[in-house]
Amino acid sequence: MLGVLLILAPRGIPARWLGLVLMLPMFLNTPGSPAPNTLRMIIFDVGQGLAVAVQTHDHALLFDTGPDFSGDADSGNRILVPALRALGIDRLDGLILSHDDLDHTGGTTSVMQAMPIDWVTSSLPDSSPLLRNFPRQAIQEMKGSRHCTDGDHWLWDGVRFDILHPAAGADTSIKPHDNDLSCVLRISLGEQHILIVGDIEKKSEQRLLDNHAEQLPASLLVVPHHGSKTSSTPDFVAAVLPDYAVFTTGYRNRYGHPKEEVVQRYADSGAELLRSDEDGAILVEMNAQGLSVERYRKTHQHYWTHQVHEQH
Structure with a gap:
């Protein structure tokens, strides 16, 4: 009941998000860890931003x-912390900070x-205040911290993870335009693939086309840079050709994301479109045979949800 009351709170109240977290177990309806050779992923509704949890049988990652x-x-x-705990995750094997x-x-x-966090x-520069100010306890427990680099890969419970970008030796000190340094993660299980690309823009999309064209086709793409015009070139969209294109955007965000021409580009490619500002959190489950997607707000439609949409 508390979760319902918090969801009813006005959009400006941070505690409103906790309502979604308290109801998350009902949304998932999948207690326990995924089976081996299976993946569960939550694309969180965090407003204008990105946070994705990936869970295999024995491992958990936050992007x-x-x-x-x-x-x-x-x-x-x-x-994130309440949601991860609701998922039964009390430690992270890995944390990727795209940029x-x-x-x-x-x-x-x-x-x-x-x-x-293990x-x-x-792609943050070594001088980043965030890196310098990591909690002391976290640093003591951590096994390592490094720059994400094209060629990095690992295998968890039958699921393969590959870093496709940035290139080795990339200058991580670039500011303020560091979107093109974003870590790009490809997750593979059989013939199914997921691509999470942070805020890469046209330059990095072209590098991926030049160096990883065969690894770009994906069942699901988390759309670059929240659907900005800086990204999602026609060539990139055609190369990825996702079955699902997910836009992570804030409700009535000041940037106007996602841009209509970008949305149309993915629609024209045949992708099914999902938006965190309209669909809420998105649950993805994948095995070697296929991938399923569940939208929180479609699964849990209530009268107040319709009232919110009428304000668009």
């Missing part, structure tokens, strides 16, 4: 930590304070 909200409220303590933007790293400290990989 980005969403935005900082205000004061002591951030995606980590308001959404040094606050809408992708805002919840990092809260997550690190709440649970052990390793961190990122």
Whole structure:
């Protein structure tokens, strides 16, 4: 009941997000860890930002930590930590921070304070205040921290993970335009593939086309840069040709994401479109035979959900 009451709170109240977390087990309806050779992924509704949890039978990964909200409220303590615990995750094997933007790293400290993390990989410069200010306890427990680099890969419970970008030796000190340094993660299981690309823009998309064209086709793509015009070139969309294209955007965000021409480009490619600002959190389950997608708000439609949509 508390979850329902919090969801009813106005959109500006950070605790409203906790309502979704309290109801998350009902949404998942999948207690326990995924079976071997199976993957579960949650694309969180964190507003204008990105946070994705990936769970295999014995391992858990978090890709980005969403935005900082205000004061002591951030995606980590308001959404991710409660949600991960609801999923039965009390430690992370890995944390990927795609690049040094606050809408992708805002919840990092809260997550690190709440649970052990074996390793961190990122494209953040060594001088990043976030890296320098990692909680002392987290650093003591961590097995390692390094830059994500094209060619990195690992295998968990039959699921393969590959880093496709940035290239080895990339200059991570670039600011303020570091979107093109975003870590790009490909997750593979049989003939099924998921691509999470952070905020890469046209330059990095072209590098992927030049160097990894055969690894770009994907069952599901988390659309680059929230659907900005800086990204999703026609050639990139045609190469990935996703069955599902997921836009992670904030409700009525000030950037106007996703841009209509970008949305149309994916629609024209035949992709089924999902948006976190309209669909809420998105649950993905994948095995070697296929991939299924569940939208939180479609699964849990209530009268207040319709009222929100009428305000668009």
